[in-house]
Amino acid sequence: MNNAEIITVDLRRFDPSSGEAPYYQRFEIPAQPNMRVLDVIRAIYETKCADLSFQYACRIGRCGTCSVKVNGVPVLACQERAKPRMRIEPLSPFPVVRDLVIDRGEVESRYVDLNLVPARGSPRGEDIERITPVAAEQICNLDRCISCMICVSACPAVEERAFDGPAFMLKLRQLSLHPANGQDRVEQAMEGGLMECFGCDACTQLCPTDLSPAQAIRELRRVKVFGGSQ
Amino acid sequence: MDQIEVRKVDVVIAGSGGAGMRAAIEAQERGCSVVMLAKGPARANHTRMAGGRFNAVSGMNTKDSVQAFYQDTLDSGAGMCRPVMARVLAEEAMDRALDLEFYGLTWDRTEDQRYFVSMTGGGSFMRTLGSRDEGIGITEVMLQQLYARRIPVQEFHMLVDVLRGEDGAVEGCLVLDIKCGKWIAYQCSVAIIATGGTSQLYQTNSGPAINTGDGIAIALRAGATLVDMEFMQFIPISFVYPPSIRGYTLLEPAHYGKRHVNPNAEAGILLNTRGERFVLKHDPVRREGSTRDVLARAIMLEILEGRGTPEGGVLMMPDPDVLEDFIKERPIYSKRLLENYGEAQARFQAPIQVVPSALYTLGGVYVNEDCQTSVPGLLAAGEAAGGVHGANRLGGSSMPDIQVFGRRAGISAVARVHERRGGRIPAFSQSQAASLARAKERWLGQTGGVRPVEVKRNFQKLMSDHVGLVRSGPKLSETLRTFKDLNDQVLPGLSVQGKSRVLNRDWMEAIELENMLSVAQTMATASLMREESRGAHFRTDFPDTNPDWRVNILVSQNGSRLKVERNDMAEVVA
Amino acid sequence: MNGTKTVRLPRDTTRQAESLVIGRASRMTHRITGIAIVLFVLVHLVAQSVLHVPAFSAWKTRATWLPTLVSQNWIHAVLLFAIVFHTLYGLKLILSDLGWTFDYRRSFLLIVGISILFGIRELARYAGI
Numbered sequence: 043m044n045n046a047e048i049i050t051v052d053l054r055r056f057d058p059s060s061g062e063a064p065y066y067q068r069f070e071i072p073a074q075p076n077m078r079v080l081d082v083i084r085a086i087y088e089t090k091c092a093d094l095s096f097q098y099a100c101r102i103g104r105c106g107t108c109s110v111k112v113n114g115v116p117v118l119a120c121q122e123r124a125k126p127r128m129r130i131e132p133l134s135p136f137p138v139v140r141d142l143v144i145d146r147g148e149v150e151s152r153y154v155d156l157n158l159v160p161a162r163g164s165p166r167g168e169d170i171e172r173i174t175p176v177a178a179e180q181i182c183n184l185d186r187c188i189s190c191m192i193c194v195s196a197c198p199a200v201e202e203r204a205f206d207g208p209a210f211m212l213k214l215r216q217l218s219l220h221p222a223n224g225q226d227r228v229e230q231a232m233e234g235g236l237m238e239c240f241g242c243d244a245c246t247q248l249c250p251t252d253l254s255p256a257q258a259i260r261e262l263r264r265v266k267v268f269g270g271s272q
Numbered sequence: 273m274d275q276i277e278v279r280k281v282d283v284v285i286a287g288s289g290g291a292g293m294r295a296a297i298e299a300q301e302r303g304c305s306v307v308m309l310a311k312g313p314a315r316a317n318h319t320r321m322a323g324g325r326f327n328a329v330s331g332m333n334t335k336d337s338v339q340a341f342y343q344d345t346l347d348s349g350a351g352m353c354r355p356v357m358a359r360v361l362a363e364e365a366m367d368r369a370l371d372l373e374f375y376g377l378t379w380d381r382t383e384d385q386r387y388f389v390s391m392t393g394g395g396s397f398m399r400t401l402g403s404r405d406e407g408i409g410i411t412e413v414m415l416q417q418l419y420a421r422r423i424p425v426q427e428f429h430m431l432v433d434v435l436r437g438e439d440g441a442v443e444g445c446l447v448l449d450i451k452c453g454k455w456i457a458y459q460c461s462v463a464i465i466a467t468g469g470t471s472q473l474y475q476t477n478s479g480p481a482i483n484t485g486d487g488i489a490i491a492l493r494a495g496a497t498l499v500d501m502e503f504m505q506f507i508p509i510s511f512v513y514p515p516s517i518r519g520y521t522l523l524e525p526a527h528y529g530k531r532h533v534n535p536n537a538e539a540g541i542l543l544n545t546r547g548e549r550f551v552l553k554h555d556p557v558r559r560e561g562s563t564r565d566v567l568a569r570a571i572m573l574e575i576l577e578g579r580g581t582p583e584g585g586v587l588m589m590p591d592p593d594v595l596e597d598f599i600k601e602r603p604i605y606s607k608r609l610l611e612n613y614g615e616a617q618a619r620f621q622a623p624i625q626v627v628p629s630a631l632y633t634l635g636g637v638y639v640n641e642d643c644q645t646s647v648p649g650l651l652a653a654g655e656a657a658g659g660v661h662g663a664n665r666l667g668g669s670s671m672p673d674i675q676v677f678g679r680r681a682g683i684s685a686v687a688r689v690h691e692r693r694g695g696r697i698p699a700f701s702q703s704q705a706a707s708l709a710r711a712k713e714r715w716l717g718q719t720g721g722v723r724p725v726e727v728k729r730n731f732q733k734l735m736s737d738h739v740g741l742v743r744s745g746p747k748l749s750e751t752l753r754t755f756k757d758l759n760d761q762v763l764p765g766l767s768v769q770g771k772s773r774v775l776n777r778d779w780m781e782a783i784e785l786e787n788m789l790s791v792a793q794t795m796a797t798a799s800l801m802r803e804e805s806r807g808a809h810f811r812t813d814f815p816d817t818n819p820d821w822r823v824n825i826l827v828s829q830n831g832s833r834l835k836v837e838r839n840d841m842a843e844v845v846a
Numbered sequence: 847m848n849g850t851k852t853v854r855l856p857r858d859t860t861r862q863a864e865s866l867v868i869g870r871a872s873r874m875t876h877r878i879t880g881i882a883i884v885l886f887v888l889v890h891l892v893a894q895s896v897l898h899v900p901a902f903s904a905w906k907t908r909a910t911w912l913p914t915l916v917s918q919n920w921i922h923a924v925l926l927f928a929i930v931f932h933t934l935y936g937l938k939l940i941l942s943d944l945g946w947t948f949d950y951r952r953s954f955l956l957i958v959g960i961s962i963l964f965g966i967r968e969l970a971r972y973a974g975i
Binding site: 595596599603606607610611615618619 | 853854855856857858859860
């Protein structure tokens with residue numbers, strides 16, 4: 043992206059209140075060094091298209107709310123480097139609220155259904171919970187998932203089968219590792235389509251937080267098939 | 273304008289960060305109906321972006337004590353902290369850390385399964401807990417708690433104003449559903465302002481796009497008082513380039529050296545372009561382990577005086593020996609260094625360019641230790657509230673702040689709800705709500721003026737230049753005049769061209785700009801009044817600290833004017 | 847200075863849309879090679895039946911495309927590629943389920959490489975080398 047002077051973007055537009063069908067609008071933006079896709083989108087909003095709807099907040103890859111599809115690949119708009127030719131679309135397969143903003147209602151209600159909290163019967167004690175540094179590290183590591191839904195968007199099994207998605211499997215794995223976990227997370231994963239994963243590792247490659255949902259799925263499947271502690 | 277939809281709930285919480293979520297959990301646990309509003313997606317908040325470091329007296333360091341934590345907070349605050357707030361923070365931090373673990377977060381541990389503690393810039397003892405998932409982990413764990421407890425989370429719901437009854441008490445909240453552009457009025461007994469800070473008022477900032485100080489402006493309009501608005505914390509080191517990440521915090525120099533785990537060792541060393549270790553001029557004792565205000569100002573002065581890099585930063589020399597621990601403890605930061613600076617910097621083998629950046633609003637809504645404002649039914653907690661950290665915040669004290677005071681706001685909310693239930697059920701005035709809503713719609717469809725995003729850019733530059741790290745009387749007065757012009761001439765004429773009410777960003781930015789301007793006026797006014805330099809507030813015309821100014825400055829709205837007064841500090845009893 | 851060169855850094859994930867999504871390529875190839883094998887077996891079945899089963903001898907005259915198809919020796923090279931890829935990749939999937947870990951990029955490229963080698967060998971055989 044060093045020599046191109048103009049960035050050409052085909053951006054998918056859709057406003058449900060207008061009654062029109064979705065269409066692609068072309069924009070041309072002067073290229074700056076080191077631009078990210080979000081910078082391009084913001085430049086379009088600021089200089090070319092005042093009624094563009096898009097979502098971002100932290101711009102540093104932590105809130106996970108700016109996910110879009112660039113040239114068919116789901117990415118974080120704030121992290122992905124801009125390219126001279128880009129087709130920018132809202133993240134599939136989610137319903138579109140407007141332009142690049144998707145409705146995450148179904149995603150959040152799935153999180154609610156999974157009850158991703160440890161089981162705590164009695165009120166909290168006064169002592170520090172005994173957790174080994176390795177276990178703490180493993181749990182923390184999986185807890186870095188930012189719920190960006192890039193893995194769910196890229197997953198072929200989500201497209202073709204009754205599969206909730208890699209992100210949910212990863213959270214179930216995280217909870218299964220917690221010493222105070224009180225639910226059968228493997229059974230929940232099974233209900234969510236644990237066996238449908240193709241093992242293609244697209245989620246591992248595209249995860250912006252360097253996590254591997256596919257690895258979490260393999261670990262859960264091993265527990266299911268071979269039993270043993272989780 | 274369509275009919276305003278009315279919903280009933282006991283407690284409305286504006287803000288989905290740590291304070292808002294903690295308040296929601298507490299209020300609901302104690303039997304009240306709660307709704308938590310987020311201006312966008314619930315995860316888009318400042319807590320998410322935090323390093324997640326948590327100061328607490330955990331018993332891991334036998335040399336540390338609640339008194340020491342309290343004293344460190346007061347010392348860092350340069351005499352501006354409200355002693356009772358600092359004491360509450362020191363006392364309750366550990367309980368809140370245990371709460372977070374109860375919810376499912378796991379603090380980093382050492383071999384013997386006890387907490388790993390480290391050092392923070394300006395603190396006296398190692399007491400800072402941490403976890404590798406940082407603010408991401410804290411917000412995820414808490415959000416799952418809210419889900420498990422079935423607490424309603426309304427995304428893309430922006431609190432626009434608070435509705436008060438004839439007695440001045442809160443009776444409702446006017447909210448804009450940004451997703452469809454419709455108005456909602458919540459009939460409630462309590463409104464908790466947990467909307468975060470004002471980092472977006474500055475050009476180079478470390479916060480999320482949503483931190484435009486809305487809640488602080490709303491509280492001001494509702495009749496509450498603001499405190500310490502002249503104190504804005506700048507993180508000393510942040511990314512210089514590329515533009516997309518510019519301003520994002522790089523933690524503290526302590527993290528880049530052995531000082532992180534040894535209070536007597538060196539932090540990452542800061543050099544100007546002449547290779548001079550300029551921090552020694554400002555703090556020869558703590559050196560690069562000094563407090564944020566000292567470091568940020570030291571760096572800023574070097575840059576302003578021409579000894580900075582062409583990109584506008586200074587150089588930090590990390591200690592390669594701590595690389596492995598850094599990657600292990602902070603994989604997210606290591607990744608960002610690699611992606612934005614390069615492999616040599618990520619491997620701590622090349623100097624890392626850094627620049628100060630607007631991070632944390634030290635002031636805010638004036639509350640007591642129970643998060644109550646002067647307006648009955650209006651509470652505030654978290655970065656939106658002021659008085660806890662005084663003129664400079666210790667690194668690692670924001671996470672316990674939002675948990676401690678978030679919970680206290682929840683408790684106060686419940687008390688207020690029970691108080692109100694005894695009497696008549698409050699109802700707000702429909703016409704008041706309607707006229708407020710119409711006022712916010714005045715820009716819709718207006719063409720020919722200047723766009724909010726353009727005004728925001730110029731405004732941010734103005735704030736960074738004159739109400740930032742380095743201030744002066746004449747510049748502050750000039751800025752206040754510019755603000756008045758912006759308010760009277762530019763703001764009414766903003767153009768919001770988009771006709772659709774669905775996710776109309778221009779419209780949202782116009783409403784935000786009104787709030788930002790309101791908050792900025794209080795910041796500049798308080799800065800002009802304080803004729804000395806203390807903590808984060810530095811004036812070139814009054815560069816020394818003056819004990820006569822050991823007072824807090826309170827700002828409130830009086831009609832269309834601001835009322836500013838000094839509040840003498842009570843004697844601090846050790 | 848200790849051996850900082852050996853410390854593994856996190857990945858740079860800012861060029862995701864520029865790189866081949868290995869998962870998509872491997873899944874597609876596995877699917878296509880699977881289909882190819884099935885198709886080959888089908889054609890092979892028909893071809894052999896025509897040759898050896900009396901009831902199918904009528905096909906000899908009617909199915910004029912059959913001899914042309916069967917004489918295309920390069921199809922064997924494609925078949926070998928398909929069999930080797932499908933088998934090795936399938937083995938990789940089974941092994942990863944059993945606990946082995948593989949780097950998705952390296953394993954894919956290695957398997958494709960080996961499969962191509964088999965395909966080339968097949969081509970060489972038919973070319974008389």
